[in-house]
Every structure is written in structure tokens, then in C-alpha cells.
Amino acid sequence: MSAVPTQGTAQSTVPVPFSPALRRAIGVIMIGASLSFLDSTVVNVALDTVAADLAVPLTEVQWTVTAYLLAFAAVIPVTAWAAQRLGAARLYLVSLLVFTLGSACCALSDSIGQLVASRALQGLGGGAIMPVGTIIWTRMADRSQMARVMSMVGIPIVLAPMIGPLIGGLLVKGAGWQSIFWINIPLGLVGAVLARLLLPRDDGSEAGPLDVPGLVLAAGGLVGLTYGLADIGTRAEATARSIAVLVTAVVFLVLFVVRSLRVPHPLLDMRLYANRLFSAAALTMFSLGVALFGGMILLPLYFQIVRGEDVVSTGLLLVPSGVGALAANRLAAPLTDKLGGGTTALLGGLIAAVCTIPFLFLTAGTSYPLLALAMATRGAGIGLSLTPVMTSAYRTLPAQKIKDATPQLNVLQRVGGSIGTAVLTIVLSHQLAGRTRPSGRAQAFGDTFGWVIVAAVLAIVPTILLFVTERAQRAASTAHEKHS
Secondary structure (H helix, E strand, C coil): CCCCCCCCCCCCCCCCCCCHHHHHHHHHHHHHHHHHHHCCCHHHHHHHHHHHHHCCCHHHHCHHHHHHHHHHHHHHHHHHHHHHHHCHHHHHHHHHHHHHHHHHHHHHCCCHHHHHHHHHHHHHHHHHHHHHHHHHHHHHCCHHHHHHHHHHHHHHHHHHHHHHHHHHHHHHHHHCCCHHHHCHHHHHHHHHHHHHHHCCCCCCCCCCCCCHHHHHHHHHHHHHHHHHHHHHHHHCCCCHHHHHHHHHHHHHHHHHHHHHCCCCCCCCCHHHHHCHHHHHHHHHHHHHHHHHHHHCCHHHHHHHHCCCCCHHHHHHHCHHHHHHHHHHHHHHHHHHHHHCHHHHHHHHHHHHHHCCHHHHHCCCCCCHHHHHHHHHHHHHHHHHHHHHHHHHHHHCCCHHHHHHHHHHHHHHHHHHHHHHHHHHHHHHHHHHCCCCCHHHHHHHHHHHHHHHHHHHHHHHHHHHHHHHHHHHHHHHHHHHHHHC
């Protein structure tokens, strides 16, 4: 066994190999995590088909996306308490079964009301899968293995927005919109059987009373925030209703934070942010969500609106982003161990920002190979950013605090992505207004990518903070060792 690195330092010894139990857990949980993240994007390409089949307007069908996101956001705050009370492996199994049941209900729906309700059930299961899975992984992993474990976590997070449209398009075109839900059932059942057989048994323990007021405030705030941002994204403008919902949501979340700092057993431990390294990592996670995931909505729309590509072709054209992200994600763990999380995240952020510049010059005839190269390198920056940030956040915390940190980091990433999506949707809508020619529409996308670059540059700021904080902690640790 190699030595465990000091908190905040890079690993300098031979990596500790994963135990067989950890390998099994990673394989099992990747099934549920991939299904959960893919279903947040794969449905988008089927909206027009569903609207025509169920004979309802597109504005009503949009609720199938919103309902999933609302339920997803509502369940995340309670996952830490439920994982301790029920046992993380048991909660993961239940969550995956709920998600699978919701998928079956979606596939069998013959009205928009049934479909929206089924998507909400899906979201309740899907929202808990990733936080609980991460709790299981991090409990089983040595601190020196954290970067490699987090690189596994990053795979579904990075790939889902990029390959979701392709998978959805192929399924809808080949077998109808119900197939995007039917395919979840055998995969979900296989994942559930494997979870029952292979995940470590955990009967749970005393978790204290459920903080019901805290749950109401946290879930209400996150649901309101998600709904308000989704409403803005759908309408491409901020209405009085969406603003009122967002203000109310912020008030709920502020009250939740204030209350959590005052009660002995809060739903989520806000005192984690007293740790400067965790705070820097959390801020970086939020900023990356705004800059990187928000920007992912533009290229699919460019290919469809400007280049006239269908859903399947658009999905295929987005593959280079996923390839670049996946390749860089494999490098992220060893680089994080060697250079530190802050340095690696800063490098990834710089690559993503610089490689967004070519998209400023989009035209109606921009070469597809050139676009593929730009997408691959930008995807590499994205893939290189996430793993080190999550690694830094988890390495700095005691093992018993992982359950509190996991849902918070998931929320920050999701909210950041929602904010980026809402803002860029409004910007793009205004840029496209009055532009009917392909050249003008291409310029509208190029101008909107200018906002993506601004967001990417702003996202670099917290990575610098993470870099500086890690160096300071490393220096303090070295000085302490010399005086010991």
C-alpha cells in the first residue's frame, strides 16, 4: 500500500490499486448514473414527436422536461439523511427501481398528464442515484484514489449532454418516442440486480430526526430556482412570474442556510464552507456549471437552425465534443495526483476558454472538420476541469462529512448549468430576432458564443482561488512537518 497524501497535496507514490469491491461498486453505479444523466437530455429531441403524437402544444410537452428537473432538484437535499438512515446501498437500489418504474410509466403514458407525472416519478429516483452512488464510492476509496474515482464520476456528467441527443434521435427515428423510456427498463433491472448482489451491505444507522423545516426550505428553494430558470429558458425571456418564483426561491435558500447554521442537526451541514479549500472547490463547481454546461446548448441549435441538420445528424456532429471530454477525463486523474486539483482545473478552464474562440467566427458554411477539431479541444478542456475540482473538494473533508458534501456539490453544478442555459437562451433569442438569412443566424450564434467566453473567463477566477488555496495549504503542511 502506498502512503496516503497529505490533505491538499499531490500524490507522489505509486497509485493504490482499486479493491475488487470498489471496482464492482463503480461498475454497478455507473449504470444508474448514466441512465439518470442521459434522461435529463435524451428527451429533448423527442418533444416535437411527442407533441404530435399526443396532440398537444409544444408548451405543454415542455413540462416533461421541467417535471423531471423539478423532482430531481427536490430529492437531492434529503439524500444525505436518507443514505445514513436507510443505508447508502439500499437507498441506491430503491432509487434505481423508482427510476425504472417511472420509465415504464412514461413508456405506457397515453396522455400528457400521465407522461408529466411519470417523468416526475423518474426524477425522484434519478435525482438520488448520483449523490448516493458518490457516497458509496467515496466511502470505499482511499484518499489517494480519490482523483481516479472522481474521473469515473465525471464520465456520465460530461458525456450525457453530448451523446444524449444522438441516442435520443436514433431511438425516436427508429422505434418511436416510447423507446427512449423502454430502453431504461432492462438496463435499470440489470443494474438493480447487480446492486443487490455486488454493493456492500449497509443497514443504516441512527441519523437523528429528519430536519423537516430544513427540507421544506431547501427543496422549496431548489424547486423554485429550477422552475424559474427553466421557465426563462423555455420562454427565452424573464417574465414577472419567473422573477417572482426566483426571488421566493432565493429567500427560501437564504433562510435554509441561516437556519442550518443555528440548529444542531441540520439537513445539510453548511459549516463545511468554513473550510477554505472546500469553499473554493464548491465555487469552482458552480462556475464551471454556468460556463461549460450552459454553452453546450448552442451547438445543437446551430446545426439545426443554421445548417438544417436533422436530430440524428446533429447528434453525430456533436460526437467530437464527447470524444475530447472522455479522452481528457482519463488524463485528469493522473494530472490531479501529480499537479494538484487547482492546477489541473485551471489548465482545463484555460483550454476550454481558448478553444471557444473559434466559435465566435461561425458562418453558415464553416467547415465541419474545423468545427469537429474545435469541439474536441473544447470538450477536452471540460473533461479536464471537473475531476480535479471534485477531487479537491472530497480530499479536504473527513470521511464522515462526504455525505453532507455530495448533495451540495451536485446542487451547485446543476444550478450553475441551469443559470448558464437560461441566460444563453435569452441572449440567443435576442440575437436571432429579425435575422432570417443563414448568414445572419450564424452570426447570431457567433455573438452568443462571446457570452460563453466571458462566462468561461469568469469561471477561471475560482480555479485560481482553488490553486492558491491548495498551494497555501501545501506550504503550511510542509512547514508543520519540518517543525514536527
